[in-house]
Structure formats: structure tokens, C-alpha cells
Amino acid sequence: TCGICVEKCPFDAIEIINLPQELNQDPIHRYGENAFALYGLPVPEAGSVTGILGPNGIGKSTAVKALGAELTPNLGEYGVDADWDAVLDRYRGTELQNYIEKLIEGDIEVARKPQYVDQIPKQFDGNTRQLLERTDERGDLDYLIDELSIRPVMDQDIDSISGGELQRVALAATLARDADFYFLDEITPYLDIGQRVTAARLVRELAEDEETDRSMLVVEHDLAILDLLADSLHVAYGEPGAFGVITDPKSVRNGINEYLKGYLSNENMRIRPEAITFEEHAPRETAKGQALIDYPDISKSYGEGEFSLDVDGGTVHRGEVLGIVGPNGIGKSTLAKLFAGSLEPDTGELDFELDIAYKPQYIEIDQPMRVDAFLSSITDDFGTSYWDTEVARPLQLNRIMEQNLTDLSGGERQRVAIAACLSKDAELYLLDEPSAHLDVEQRVQATTAIRRYAENHDATVMVIDHDIYMIDLLADRLMVFDGEPADHGHASNPQPMRDGMNEFLADLDITFRRDERTGRPRINKPDSQLDREQKRKGEYYYTG
Ligand code: ADP
Ligand code: ADP
Ligand code: MG
Numbered sequence: 001t002c003g004i005c006v007e008k009c010p011f012d013a014i015e016i017i018n019l020p021q022e023l024n025q026d027p028i029h030r031y032g033e034n035a036f037a038l039y040g041l042p043v044p045e046a047g048s049v050t051g052i053l054g055p056n057g058i059g060k061s062t063a064v065k066a067l068g069a070e071l072t073p074n075l076g077e078y079g080v081d082a083d084w085d086a087v088l089d090r091y092r093g094t095e096l097q098n099y100i101e102k103l104i105e106g107d108i109e110v111a112r113k114p115q116y117v118d119q120i121p122k123q124f125d126g127n128t129r130q131l132l133e134r135t136d137e138r139g140d141l142d143y144l145i146d147e148l149s150i151r152p153v154m155d156q157d158i159d160s161i162s163g164g165e166l167q168r169v170a171l172a173a174t175l176a177r178d179a180d181f182y183f184l185d186e187i188t189p190y191l192d193i194g195q196r197v198t199a200a201r202l203v204r205e206l207a208e209d210e211e212t213d214r215s216m217l218v219v220e221h222d223l224a225i226l227d228l229l230a231d232s233l234h235v236a237y238g239e240p241g242a243f244g245v246i247t248d249p250k251s252v253r254n255g256i257n258e259y260l261k262g263y264l265s266n267e268n269m270r271i272r273p274e275a276i277t278f279e280e281h282a283p284r285e286t287a288k289g290q291a292l293i294d295y296p297d298i299s300k301s302y303g304e305g306e307f308s309l310d311v312d313g314g315t316v317h318r319g320e321v322l323g324i325v326g327p328n329g330i331g332k333s334t335l336a337k338l339f340a341g342s343l344e345p346d347t348g349e350l351d352f353e354l355d356i357a358y359k360p361q362y363i364e365i366d367q368p369m370r371v372d373a374f375l376s377s378i379t380d381d382f383g384t385s386y387w388d389t390e391v392a393r394p395l396q397l398n399r400i401m402e403q404n405l406t407d408l409s410g411g412e413r414q415r416v417a418i419a420a421c422l423s424k425d426a427e428l429y430l431l432d433e434p435s436a437h438l439d440v441e442q443r444v445q446a447t448t449a450i451r452r453y454a455e456n457h458d459a460t461v462m463v464i465d466h467d468i469y470m471i472d473l474l475a476d477r478l479m480v481f482d483g484e485p486a487d488h489g490h491a492s493n494p495q496p497m498r499d500g501m502n503e504f505l506a507d508l509d510i511t512f513r514r515d516e517r518t519g520r521p522r523i524n525k526p527d528s529q530l531d532r533e534q535k536r537k538g539e540y541y542y543t544g
Contacts, residue, residue: 026076027243028087029062037076038062040246042234043095044181046213049203051226051252053259054236055441056411059244060219061115064183067217068110069103102180111179115186115219116410117166121159128161128169129154137178144172147202148195163190164328171199175206181215182206187229188222189436192328192466194508196222197523200229207231221440223256224468224512228523235259237271257518259440276444276473277519292318292428292460298348300334307486309334313348314479314493316428316462321454322494323471324464325504326481331489332464333361336432339462357424361432361464363417365405371416372401379423387423390456394449395419396442410437418446422453428460429453435467447473468512472497472521480504501541511540 027037038059042052044067052060065071074082075090084104091097102108114120124131128150132141145151148168153161161169167190174182187199207216220226226233233255238244247267250258258264262272293316301308309331316322326332337343338350340358365374375397376382392398395415400408408416414437421429431450435443447470454461462479465471471478478500483489492503505511511534512521521541524531534540 028075028090029066029071029073030076030078032078035078036062036241037243038066038246039238039243040234040248041066041073041091041096042217042246043249044099044215044217045232046215047207048231049207049216049218049229050249051230051233051255052217052219052236052246053221053223053226053233053255053440054244054246055240056439057240057244058236058238059246060236061185062244063246064112064185064217064219067099067103067181068112068183069108108181109177109179110181110183111174111177112183113170113174113185113187117170117189118163118410120166120170124158127155127157131158131169132173132176135173135176138176141172141176144176144202147198148172164192164195167191168195168199171202175202179214181217184216184218184220186219186221188220188225188466190328192326193468193510194327196225196466197228197508197510200225203229221438221443222467222469223260223440224521224523227252227256235264235271237264237269253515253522256520257515260518260520272441290318291315293352293354295350295352296348298338298345298350300331300338300343300345307331307334307488309489309491311335311338311348311491312493316460316494317477318460319454319458320476321451321461321463321474322477322479323475323497323500324462324479324481324491325466325471325500326489326491327485329485330481330483331491332481333432334489335491336360336430336462336464339428340430354428355424355426356428356430357421357426358430359417359421359432359434361436363413365413365417365420367405369405370401371397371403371405371408374405374416375419375423378420379425381423390453391419391422391449394445394452396445411439411442414438415442415446418450422449426459428462431461431463431465433464433466435465435470443467443470444473450474468521478504482507498542502538505540506535506538511535512543514543 027039028041030037036059041063042050044050054060066073072082072084073087075086088100088104091100148171150168150172153165171187174184184203188196191199203216203218207214218229220229230252232249233252234249235247235255236244247264260276262275263270296313298311299309324332338345340356381387395418397415397419400412418434421431434446438446450461451474453459463474475497477494478497479494480492480500480503481489511524511531513524513530515522534543
């Protein structure tokens, strides 16, 4: 072997045209013999937000731990005591020299938001107030609590609040600290678009504070938010679990565009065989307009005045992908349960007799059973080359087939649940937040799998999601929710994408422009010329 390949030759995964310089050197860290190796480190920059974009298992957290001095890089020499002076020697004369010197002197205070906020209740016993009060080092905690709408859960036990609330509490706890470097390992999981934009704004505000020189390093899989958030971007690529390379910084626009294209120009490296494109959808060949379901106005409420949902009657067409968007707590999952038949409406009737496959938002597949046994119990197609191409490969299931359902990570469980849903022979597929816990690569592949499945099977799909890129790539029409979260919700009837996006984004006061080169949607800076112009015209999303 050439010294790079550990378990597996990377040439299988990536077409290396010219071996990048990083791979000709020793790694910055290797966990052990035949273990993961990381090449390259991101460069935190004072007063700015640096993003990292890449798949899970590629070494992003390892890099973040190294820069936070939680881990001393061993420069590939595992088994001996690593020391920072050797690392400093390696980085002398580079942009990291200064940072590493300060780190060695103990001059760097680090605040870190962990990736998996679900773990927080296992480590902390107490309520939100108790967790947050210990973090108020800058006197900004009250501001953060208000901006992130945490006030209503201040006296609730940490183990009783929702994922979205936990994420916002974790963000407040990190941003309230007085640190030099803030490492945020994903800021958007469980948040709706409005909350995502708020979180991005708060991170930017702290970086831009002129009296201090704080640096922010952010790992993020929501591309629209990453675009809004970061000043520069490192792309991470390689073979998950085997090796990872962190590139030199790129401009955010270029970095995302190259990533989507699947080709890194400076590195002369193809990281994916196909580009991800955002062109207008080609018209489907299925007979449009043929109704699968005609449903009347329906309503549903929980308890006495707790939450009520009103749904405008409408039609779901055969063979379409219907996107469903709206804030958290507005009734989207309730609607999915009504359509799936696991809840009965209070008024109006859903009396269609259809085979429905439903992936709920919170996935419960906890049987002590292997992934392959579970999936083969669902479909006779399991193991056929057809099923492999359509389902297993795009959802990256082959690597986890022999694992037990109970041992899966959040992202693995999500992919198995999507596969289980698509493997059912149904007329209507209902997917509630399929992008949760997935990295960019997995989102795109899951999106492609769902889209292709719908096209090949003339299947009808309803997808709830907060990732605007995923919705844009997937949906033919849009159902938009509005109302007052946790109080009452209202669902519009399915609308054309343009009308639906305009209604949804007008409510959020956010406009998108299109990247000239790739057609990728980008969030406009509030009150920029384009933002004002598009709002005047009432065109919040599709400008073409
Ligand atoms: P990412 O943040 O990009 O998801 P990580 O840095 O967490 O990636 O992990 C990269 C790889 O290193 C993974 O395959 C992971 O299993 C492995 N790894 C992480 N920590 C250790 C460790 N302490 N010992 C051995 N391998 C590890
Ligand atoms: P979304 O999917 O849009 O986030 P949901 O449909 O899950 O919203 O929930 C809408 C509202 O109804 C929330 O305030 C939620 O707390 C409440 N809710 C959901 N399920 C129940 C239930 N079984 N009993 C009482 N309230 C519920
Ligand atoms: Mg929901």
C-alpha cells in the first residue's frame, strides 16, 4: 500500500486525479493502527465565522477537539506520547502558528456546543435555569434567552424539553460564555427555518463584536444556513471512518458550489461522480391532475384548548411529491398522523382507502433485530439488485446491515426508517422530517432516492421538512402551515411551488436569490437591495 490506505484503498471512494499535498504528508492525527486518520486542520480566524462542510465520520469533530486542546494531535505516531511542540513545528510559518502558540501557553478559552444535544439530559440533572445560570460569563444571557425564545421552558427539567428546545438551550449556554474560540458542532438540528436564521444571526453577532476578537468554527449540514453564517469554508472529504482531509479555506460561495459540483478546483479532486443541481424540475411523465385524494376541510384539537389544527380541504395528485413546510409546533406531524390514519379528525372525514407507508418524525425501531433481518421482513425485494440500487445504496445501508437496530446512531436509524418506508408497497408515502440527523451527502442521496422512487413507481409522496434545499429538490407543490405555534395551526391546500414559497417566506420575512452559476438558492441579507426589491415584487424564492 501507499501508506494512505488503511483498511480500504481510498481510490475506490474518490477518483484522485493528482494526489493532494495533504495526503503526501503524515496525517495530523491517527487514532491507532488501522484506525481513522485526519489530514489538515481548519484555521480559526479572529472576528469571523469559519465553516466546515463535509460528511459524517470524516474527522470534523476530531479537528475541533484538536483545536480545543481536548486532543493532542500525534502527527500519525500513535502509541507514543503526543506533544504540542511537534505540532507547532509542523505548522510554523502557517496561519495556524499563532493559534497553536497561544493554545500551548493556555491563552485560549474554548466554548464548545456538542453535536448530539440529545445527550445533554444524560449529563445534566436540573432545569433550564440551573443549566444556563452557570454560563452567563458576558452578561448577555437574558438577551440570548429572549432571542432564542427559551423563556417558557426556564423552569422545566432539562430531561422534559423537546429536541428543538434543547438545541436552543445548548446554543445559549455556549454563546453566553466568554471565550476566544467557539466551536459549534451543528446549530440547526430540530430547529425550524425561522429558528435556524435566528441562531445564525446570533453566532454572527458574537463574531462581529468589534471590541473582542472571537473566532467561530461551525460544522453545519443545512447549506442555506451555512451560506448565511460563514465567512469562509473548509470542505472535508475522504472515506468516512477511514480517512478525512480538510481543505484550505475557500470562499463560502465557492466552497458550497464546488462541493455541490462534486469537484474541488484547487485540489483538483473529484469527491462525487455526479453534480447536485438546482434546475427547475423537468415535468413528470405521470398524468398530472389525476386525483389520488380529495379531502374536505378537517380539524383536530388536543385536550381542552391545548392545541387546535384547521386544514383547508384540497386534492393530492397521483404521482406528485407534496412538500409540507411550517414552523415547529404548528401541527405538521398532527396532519401526517391524520392522513396516516393513526389519529381521527374531530370534524371532516378522511375516508380514503389507500395503502399508506408512514415514517414518523420520532422513529421507534428498537427491536433487538439486525438491520438486514428487519428490512427483509418488510419487503420481498430485499437483496435484489433492483432494491440495492434504488434503496440500499443511496441510503448507504450496506455498511450497517449487520448492526442491531438498538445500536444505531440517529443518522443511521433515520436512513433505515426511510428505507423501511420506501420498501413498502403503498400508494401514498408520508415522510415526517427525513433530513433530521443526516449529513449533506446523505440528505442529497436520500432526496434523490425518494424522488427517483416516486418517479419510477408513480408513487405519491408527502414530505415534511425544514431543509429548504431538500424541499426545493423534492417537491412539485407545497402545503404551507401558519398560525401560533403550540396554540393553533392552519394548513393551506396544496399550492404551486412559487405561491407556496412566497406565502411561507413572506411569513418569515426571508427572501432567496439564485446563485448565478449553479442556480442554488441563497438567503438574501435582510434589507439588502435584492431583499427589498424582491419583497416589493412579492417574489420571495423563485426569481426567474
Ligand atoms: P465527524 O465529526 O466528521 O463525524 P469524527 O471526527 O467524529 O468525524 O470521527 C472521525 C472518525 O474517527 C470516525 O470514524 C470515528 O469512528 C473515529 N474516531 C473518533 N474518535 C475516535 C477514537 N477516540 N478512537 C478511535 N477512532 C475514533
Ligand atoms: P409540528 O410537527 O408542526 O412541530 P405537532 O403536530 O407535532 O407540530 O404538534 C403541534 C402542537 O400540538 C404542539 O404544541 C404539540 O406540543 C401539541 N401536541 C402534539 N401531540 C399532542 C398530544 N398527543 N397531546 C397534546 N398535545 C399535543
Ligand atoms: Mg413535527
